[in-house]
Amino acid sequence: MTTVVTVLRDTYLDSVVQLSGTRAMRAVEGVEWATAAMATEANLATLTENGFDPAGWDGAGAGDLVLAVRADDEQVAAAAEDAGRAAMFSARGDGPGTREESDPRTLAEALDRQPGSTVAVISVPGDYAPLETTKALAGGLHVLLFSDNVSVEDEVALKQRAVEQGLLVMGPGAGTAMLDRTCLGFANVVGDPATRTGSVAVVAAAGTGAQEAASLLDRAGVGVRHVIGLGGRDLTAAVGGPMGRLAVRSLAADPETDAILLVSKPPDPEVARGVLAEAGDTPLVAALIGLDGSDDDDPPTVTRSSTLEGGVLAMLRRMGHPAPNTTAGLRDQVTAAVRDLPEQRRLVRGLFSGGTLCYEALVLLERELGPVHSNTPLDERYGLPAPAGAHVCLDLGEEEFTKGRPHPMIDPEARIEHLRATGEDRDVGVVLLDVVLGHGSHPNPASELAPLCAEIIGRGGPRIVVYVLGTDQDPQGFERQRAAFAEAGCIVTWTAARAALAAAAIAVRDPKIVERPL
Structure with missing residues (x-):
């Protein structure tokens, strides 16, 4: 070697x-x-x-x-x-250590050459991110802060400055955004709002949660014009929701925005109230994953949901738009899947590339199965390492799995390793996979994952449930990706939530679970 x-x-x-x-x-x-x-x-x-x-x-x-x-x-x-x-x-047209004469080396040079710029995308090591963000704000730019490892103190200071200037700092750790249908980072391609019903803006403290919400709305025929990522900590008590409030307030004042969909893992309750209050008379649906029930202080224009699918369906109802049947044929597929499944195969293994989708799956699986262990647990009691005989969901996009290797949305190698090992476990009854399409993601994930799925299923291994997150306009081909997994013998669902429920239904041999209301 x-x-x-x-x-x-x-x-x-x-x-x-x-x-x-x-x-x-x-x-x-x-x-x-x-x-x-x-x-x-x-x-x-x-x-x-x-x-x-x-x-x-x-x-x-x-x-x-x-x-x-x-x-x-x-x-x-x-x-x-x-x-x-x-x-x-190759795409740069130059080589290492060299730069074309027209390639600016500083933000100031870039602004001199392109004075109409309004957004800076910053992706530098976390130690350098606050300085670069400060420079961008001083230049009057909104910022998509892709960098992580930025301290809470620096995040608060940067966002306070941004609010004073009426500018957005989307992040840190914001992997996706779409401004007036211009995609930034990992983003799905949505159709023109002019050809769809209404115009919705998504505000999200959850990257793949934002992608899921925007994609589901688009596939239902609703226009999505903006996706504003806040960074995962924005709605916590430590940060206080400055970008959430500014984003909702700005969108509520936008005549082209008919409604707002807010997506987050459970926020600080007081912070959430402050953000929701900014909507004014604009309809707002808050998909706060795992946070059940409404709040008496919510304005009448606000509707809450505890899942992403539930939030999107609530938005469709608010807009008077017909909702898709997210469970069509699913009960029959689960019935067929469990027919010859050996009795000892009862465990669920989730192998996720999207952190928010993993978190939502934990919420839904625990309602049906009890404790599910994870590297992003709902409860500190249910972390890793998991005991023998436990259900497990892994967010393979977390740092412990991406250290020194690409994110699983970009390169499925890490998931292939886990999937291969899981397929050999005689106690695992079902594997749960998400496949995220769009800009920045692997150009053809099914080409890498589907053959292994077919191999595992074909030799009598665990059943495999797949959710493909994407739109008809995504470069990977939404229907082509779904068809590849279906041909491999996987159960392919319409939403991430239904995938989690299908996995639970297989584990306990109760197909009715897939039709739970959300």
């Missing part, structure tokens, strides 16, 4: 571009492990943990790009590095 490390000095690439290089290198036959990453202390520590010699990056700093490959031999390692470079630099 050969390990090779190459440092490309003074070469900064966005994290999404780095991930494309990592994926290209790992796709080369004979490569055991590879990564393309900026030479931050954390990333270099990951390389050391993976057996690379620190001498290979002596003197490298956060502005340098590191390519690291462990492969069968030097020839394979060289081929992997070539593949990584091609993936990362």
